[in-house]
Amino acid sequence: MTSTARTLRAFLRRVSLSHGFSSSLSSLKNPSTLQRFDLFEKKATVGDVLRLRRIWTSPPVCMGRRSCKIAGRKDAQNLKKMKRNGKIGKEIVAAVKKAGPNPKSNTTLAAVLEKARELDVPKEIVERNIKKASEKGQETYIEKFYEVYGFGGVGMVVEVLTDKITRSVAAVRGVVKDSGAKLADPGSILFKFRRVRVVNIKATDADKDQLLVVALDAGAEDVIEPTVYDDDSEEDHSESYYKIVTEAENYSAILSKLQDEGIAYEPDNGFELLPLNPIEVDDEAMELNKETNVQIT
Numbered sequence: 650m651t652s653t654a655r656t657l658r659a660f661l662r663r664v665s666l667s668h669g670f671s672s673s674l675s676s677l678k679n680p681s682t683l684q685r686f687d688l689f690e691k692k693a694t695v696g697d698v699l700r701l702r703r704i705w706t707s708p709p710v711c712m713g714r715r716s717c718k719i720a721g722r723k724d725a726q727n728l729k730k731m732k733r734n735g736k737i738g739k740e741i742v743a744a745v746k747k748a749g750p751n752p753k754s755n756t757t758l759a760a761v762l763e764k765a766r767e768l769d770v771p772k773e774i775v776e777r778n779i780k781k782a783s784e785k786g787q788e789t790y791i792e793k794f795y796e797v798y799g800f801g802g803v804g805m806v807v808e809v810l811t812d813k814i815t816r817s818v819a820a821v822r823g824v825v826k827d828s829g830a831k832l833a834d835p836g837s838i839l840f841k842f843r844r845v846r847v848v849n850i851k852a853t854d855a856d857k858d859q860l861l862v863v864a865l866d867a868g869a870e871d872v873i874e875p876t877v878y879d880d881d882s883e884e885d886h887s888e889s890y891y892k893i894v895t896e897a898e899n900y901s902a903i904l905s906k907l908q909d910e911g912i913a914y915e916p917d918n919g920f921e922l923l924p925l926n927p928i929e930v931d932d933e934a935m936e937l938n939k940e941t942n943v944q945i946t
Contacts, residue, residue: 732946737765738778739790739810745782746789768916788812795821796838798831799941801934804838805830806922807945821945828941842922845870846900848893848907849915860891860912867906870894873923890915894923 744758752759765775781787790810795818797805811817825832850860852875864872875889895903897920907914930938 733768734770734774736810737761737768737770738774738781741765741775741778742782742787742812743790743792743810745779746787750779750783764916793817794835794839796833796835797825797941797945798833798838799934800830800937801930802928803930803934803938804833804841804924805938805942805945806839806842808922824944825941828944829937830941841925843925844920844922845894846897847921847923848895848900848903849890850893850907850912851915852889852891854913855891857891859910860893863906863910863912864893864903867903868895868899869903870896892921892923 740761741758744755744761747757748755750758752762762775782789790812791814793809793811793814795807795809797807799805807821809817809821822832857874861872871894873892873894875891877889893903904914
């Protein structure tokens with residue numbers, strides 16, 4: 650194959666020097682000329698076919714805007730699930746460190762394991778963290794709260810489970826500083842929140858009037874409606890939630906009532922901090938606070 654290419658180049662050079670490029674093209678059409686230089690078309694043999702190199706090409710697949718949105722939503726859901734599983738793992742370690750690995754005698758661990766089952770936490774994550782808690786050098790996880798001054802007069806509370814307090818302080822301080830917010834002194838903001846049990850229900854999964862009747866009949870303190878903005882997209886609406894606020898001792902009764910009425914609810918996320926006096930801010934402050942929240946979490 651190399652000798653054929655070399656012969657062709659020599660032929661083209663010779664013809665182009667004597668007759669010019671146009672005559673070279675006409676010479677190539679002459680079978681006698683091609684045959685003289687061993688370039689006349691020959692019937693391909695089996696060996697030639699086997700040596701033939703084929704390159705297959707295909708146009709790129711364009712997924713479209715809707716598919717990209719779905720992929721982005723799935724990535725966000727996977728990230729949320731990963732963080733949630735990590736938090737459950739830390740709670741397991743803290744519970745085992747507190748009263749041992751036996752859920753029959755350790756009621757705290759039994760409650761965490763029940764929550765892990767409700768949240769579909771993989772079994773290997775549960776077992777790994779129980780084993781991790783039994784290791785000699787593993788310290789227990791401590792719950793810490795860090796208070797942050799956001800934008801537009803907004804106060805934020807960051808809840809952390811950590812086995813290294815110094816490391817967690819440095820991490821939170823770094824993120825807050827980079828976002829332009831400010832770390833507050835302990836007690837400056839936390840008193841503006843209350844710690845309650847909350848049942849989250851997607852706005853698309855329940856009728857407002859039915860939910861209010863069911864929740865209040867079951868003894869709920871309040872039902873907080875999702876905040877709706879004029880420029881919200883359909884995707885934003887699908888990710889908004891009603892929040893049923895209740896005391897811890899009434900939490901199970903409300904779940905049972907929702908199940909009886911066929912109303913779907915989100916898995917247990919534990920306690921939530923709700924502001925006593927919510928405030929409104931402009932769009933710019935809203936976006937800055939959202940970015941800060943995403944970076945911290």
